[in-house]
Amino acid sequence: MRTILITGPGGSGRTTVAAATALAAAREGTRTLVLSADRTDTLGAALGVRTGPAPTRAAPNLTAWRPDAATGFRDDLAAFQERATAALDLLGASRLDPEEVTPLPGAEELALLRALRDASLAEGGDLHELLVVDLPATPHALALLSLPEELRRYLRRLLPPERQAARALRPVLGRLAGVPMPAEWLYETTARWDLELAAVEAVLADRATVVRLVAEPGPGGADAVRAAGLALALRGLRPDLLIANRVLPETEAAAGSWLAGPVAQQRKVLEEWQETYDVRGVAHLGHDPRGADDLAALHVPAVNATSSTVEWPVTDRPADDGAGRVLVWHIPLPGAVRDDLDLIRRADEIVVTAGQFRRIVPLPSALRRCAVDGAALRDGELRIRFAPDPDLWPRTR
Numbered sequence: 001m002r003t004i005l006i007t008g009p010g011g012s013g014r015t016t017v018a019a020a021t022a023l024a025a026a027r028e029g030t031r032t033l034v035l036s037a038d039r040t041d042t043l044g045a046a047l048g049v050r051t052g053p054a055p056t057r058a059a060p061n062l063t064a065w066r067p068d069a070a071t072g073f074r075d076d077l078a079a080f081q082e083r084a085t086a087a088l089d090l091l092g093a094s095r096l097d098p099e100e101v102t103p104l105p106g107a108e109e110l111a112l113l114r115a116l117r118d119a120s121l122a123e124g125g126d127l128h129e130l131l132v133v134d135l136p137a138t139p140h141a142l143a144l145l146s147l148p149e150e151l152r153r154y155l156r157r158l159l160p161p162e163r164q165a166a167r168a169l170r171p172v173l174g175r176l177a178g179v180p181m182p183a184e185w186l187y188e189t190t191a192r193w194d195l196e197l198a199a200v201e202a203v204l205a206d207r208a209t210v211v212r213l214v215a216e217p218g219p220g221g222a223d224a225v226r227a228a229g230l231a232l233a234l235r236g237l238r239p240d241l242l243i244a245n246r247v248l249p250e251t252e253a254a255a256g257s258w259l260a261g262p263v264a265q266q267r268k269v270l271e272e273w274q275e276t277y278d279v280r281g282v283a284h285l286g287h288d289p290r291g292a293d294d295l296a297a298l299h300v301p302a303v304n305a306t307s308s309t310v311e312w313p314v315t316d317r318p319a320d321d322g323a324g325r326v327l328v329w330h331i332p333l334p335g336a337v338r339d340d341l342d343l344i345r346r347a348d349e350i351v352v353t354a355g356q357f358r359r360i361v362p363l364p365s366a367l368r369r370c371a372v373d374g375a376a377l378r379d380g381e382l383r384i385r386f387a388p389d390p391d392l393w394p395r396t397r
Contacts, residue, residue: 001120002303003131003203007141008214009224013245017214017282018134019046020295025130025302026062033063033119036134037112041066043134048291059292063128065119069111074099109136109144117199130303138213138224142231142357148201152194153360159190210240213277217244217269218262225273230335231357238334242277243300244270246284276334326373327366327386334380341382345372350384368392 004021008014015036022034036043036051043066044051047058053068112133119131135141203209213228215221225242232238247270248263273279282298289295333341333354342353348368351360370386377383 001128001131001208003116003120003133003206003209004303005133005135005141005145005204005209005211006214007135007138007211007228008243008245009221010137012214012216012221012224013282014137014214015042015134016046016289016295017212017243017245017298017300018132019043020282020289020298020300021212021302022062022064022130022132023047023059023292023295024300025132026059027296028302029061030130030302031061031128032130032132033065033128034058034132034134035112035115035119036064036066037069037108037136038066038134039069039108046289046295065115067111067115069107072107072111072114109140109147113144113147113200114196116203117196120203121199138228138231142228142235145204145235145237146359148197148204150360152197152201155190155194155197205236211237212241212243213239214243214245216246217266217273217281219265219269222269222272225277226335227355229276230333230354233333233335234352234354234357234359239277241301242273242279244273244279244281247281248284325388327370327388329367329384329386331382331384332380333377333382336377336380336382338377341377343372343375343382343384352382 006014006018006021008017015038018034018036022032026032033055034043034047041051043064044056047062047064049056049058049064051058051064051066053066053071055063055065058064112135116131116133119128122128135144211232213225215225229238244266248259248266250263250267270279270281280301282300285294285297287294289298329350331352336354340355342351344351344353346360348363349360350363351358367386369389369392371389373385373387375382375384
């Protein structure tokens with residue numbers, strides 16, 4: 001199944017573009033599912049239907065789904081309290097009634113990730129050929145895309161899988177230490193979470209998954225696209241399309257008209273974007289698009305042939321400057337600024353910071369036996385030099 005993740009700065013019209021993309025694919029005969037995590041039914045308003053916690057048929061070949069974050073959050077809380085009965089009783093804590101609980105911030109995003117996983121694993125009659133996901137505004141979307149990888153890393157650090165090998169010794173260790181040892185359900189829950197996160201991570205890393213940016217061609221949109229492009233590159237992604245939304249018609253921008261200034265500004269930004277991205281302009285209809293006819297009038301493309309997957313990081317290879325056995329790790333970071341980059345080696349991981357974005361990446365086995373010998377940013381690519389550590393790298397005779 002092909003997946004299109006759509007995001008953009010707040011107010012850019014990303015939900016409308018997501019609805020138009022899904023409708024265009026459905027009209028081409030592709031069985032399409034469109035997801036949204038918006039608390040308000042913005043997606044349904046654009047499609048001209050009401051969406052909710054159950055998948056809704058919005059048009060032929062098109063299903064719309066807005067997962068209910070509140071119900072999922074309450075169910076998860078009830079299940080956790082049931083499994084943690086002994087620990088809660090030990091602490092003297094009283095249980096929360098699920099009916100009195102309201103979802104915490106981020107519950108919508110987690111519900112969207114779960115729906116993304118469920119849609120990708122659907123079988124039989126529930127299988128769709130295309131999944132269109134209306135992600136939150138760009139900053140939240142970028143955090144959401146990094147969440148599966150980060151949570152799996154936290155789980156592995158807090159409860160390493162190898163500790164489960166000592167299950168039979170836990171009662172003995174508990175008596176020796178004088179404190180209760182982690183219960184079996186905790187490890188089982190951790191393993192289940194890890195599998196669920198791995199399924200989402202696999203969808204995001206799939207070559208059939210693309211990210212599509214939506215922005216208005218103006219100063220604010222240009223800044224947002226520049227930041228989003230760098231953040232996506234840090235995640236190993238690049239947009240397959242940049243949808244320039246609400247483009248004003250140049251034919252009406254006569255000299256002396258108030259439209260002349262905004263049209264010239266949009267033209268300048270569009271020219272800059274076209275140097276880097278595959279840009280598709282969407283005309284301003286003069287009103288907010290509502291219903292199938294308005295969405296069709298936007299002429300939003302459904303599927304683009306360009307892949308948005310980036311080999312990140314590029315595999316290590318010998319330095320091209322004749323520096324002996326030095327290896328270089330090539331990390332594509334288009335749009336990065338040298339002063340905004342930071343690099344830290346921590347044990348067997350590399351922490352890469354680009355502006356306000358950060359990613360922690362495990363090193364390949366070969367580079368774990370090397371020391372960082374330097375780094376440089378050239379042609380939109382971060383190059384990290386590694387020199388073999390004599391104490392760790394076997395010497396050849």
